[in-house]
Amino acid sequence: xxxxxxxxxxxxxxxxxxxxxxxxxxxxxxxxxxxxxxxxxxxxxxxxxxxxxxxxxxxxxxxxxxxxxxxxxxxxxxxxxxxxxxxxxxxxxxxxxxxxxxxxxxxxxxxxxxxxxxxxxxxxxxxxxxxxxxxxxxxxxxxxxxxxxxxxxxxxxxxxxxxxxxxx
Amino acid sequence: xxxxxxxxxxxxxxxxxxxxxxxxxxxxxxxxxxxxxxxxxxxxxxxxxxxxxxxxxxxxxxxxxxxxxxxxxxxxxxxxxxxxxxxxxxxxxxxxxxxxxxxxxxxxxxxxxxxxxxxxxxxxxxxxxxxxxxxxxxxxxxxxxxxxxxxxxxxxxxxxxxxxxxxxxxxxxxxxxxxx
Numbered sequence: 001x002x003x004x005x006x007x008x009x010x011x012x013x014x015x016x017x018x019x020x021x022x023x024x025x026x027x028x029x030x031x032x033x034x035x036x037x038x039x040x041x042x043x044x045x046x047x048x049x050x051x052x053x054x055x056x057x058x059x060x061x062x063x064x065x066x067x068x069x070x071x072x073x074x075x076x077x078x079x080x081x082x083x084x085x086x087x088x089x090x091x092x093x094x095x096x097x098x099x100x101x102x103x104x105x106x107x108x109x110x111x112x113x114x115x116x117x118x119x120x121x122x123x124x125x126x127x128x129x130x131x132x133x134x135x136x137x138x139x140x141x142x143x144x145x146x147x148x149x150x151x152x153x154x155x156x157x158x159x160x161x162x163x164x165x166x167x168x
Numbered sequence: 169x170x171x172x173x174x175x176x177x178x179x180x181x182x183x184x185x186x187x188x189x190x191x192x193x194x195x196x197x198x199x200x201x202x203x204x205x206x207x208x209x210x211x212x213x214x215x216x217x218x219x220x221x222x223x224x225x226x227x228x229x230x231x232x233x234x235x236x237x238x239x240x241x242x243x244x245x246x247x248x249x250x251x252x253x254x255x256x257x258x259x260x261x262x263x264x265x266x267x268x269x270x271x272x273x274x275x276x277x278x279x280x281x282x283x284x285x286x287x288x289x290x291x292x293x294x295x296x297x298x299x300x301x302x303x304x305x306x307x308x309x310x311x312x313x314x315x316x317x318x319x320x321x322x323x324x325x326x327x328x329x330x331x332x333x334x335x336x337x338x339x340x341x342x343x344x345x346x347x348x
Contacts (some may be wrong), residue, residue, distance in 0.1 A: 008306075018304050019303040020299075021301055028308060112170055112324070128189055128190065132319050136315045146275070146283040146286055147307070
């Protein structure tokens with residue numbers, strides 16, 4: 001339970017916080033939602049990046065969110081903690097996940113070669129979208145943690161974090 | 169930390185900076201530009217308090233670019249260098265910073281560094297000085313400051329050297345400035 005009261009009629013704990021400023025919340029959803037709606041990166045990769053960063057933060061409120069249209073299979077979701085060794089993950093995904101794990105607490109230590117490997121995998125526009133996405137995922141975990149936002153019920157599938165949906 | 173750009177400019181003739189690099193993703197750039205302008209345009213939370221939080225984020229994330237930029241709207245609200253100089257370790261005992269600014273800085277540290285720093289007393293202080301709408305605006309701003317500073321740093325867009333630079337505050341209809 002958050003230490004800050006929720007905005008009235010909020011659709012989720014995160015919207016209960018940011019919804020105290022409804023106009024800015026709507027604009028934020030356009031920005032964050034573009035990552036998913038515009039398919040700037042493969043949504044399944046985005047989902048893996050989001051969950052990997054949430055795991056680094058041990059952020060239960062983020063970890064229980066499952067975006068139903070991300071395309072991430074249940075098998076890969078279940079194996080995500082073992083991405084280094086599981087056959088389900090290809091070399092490009094491993095490069096991206098290794099980089100994402102460093103964003104929360106080691107962003108200044110990321111090397112040119114690590115960045116080049118992600119850029120080689122995703123292309124230059126993809127690397128730009130990736131850089132914004134992983135940094136936003138990190139920041140949103142931190143928001144959930146500092147506000148003590150409660151996790152949603154576990155196991156439910158949710159619409160994508162979309163400009164047209166809601167922030168779960 | 170690299171000061172060599174890891175990505176090229178998406179705008180012909182311009183060097184790589186946050187705005188020109190985001191041009192590789194024009195939809196993302198457009199939504200960020202609109203959101204950032206709306207955030208700074210809103211007066212629910214004063215520009216001075218927003219800038220206090222942004223300066224703290226710049227120091228903690230080691231974003232030299234962010235640290236050397238000043239927005240004119242905050243300057244017009246009295247955020248001079250004597251105040252900025254106090255946004256460092258030990259700010260809790262500053263005689264220059266107001267209690268509201270110290271509460272904002274504690275929330276900032278908790279969000280961008282360690283949530284355990286926001287003790288019950290710190291939560292109470294924040295709620296004493298800021299309304300829920302102001303705390304929401306602060307949190308949204310910090311989300312953007314932190315995320316874009318990390319994106320800037322990891323894309324190698326940190327300058328080797330930079331003088332202090334006063335820029336117009338982001339506003340609707342203007343392209344993304346090379347700042348976060």
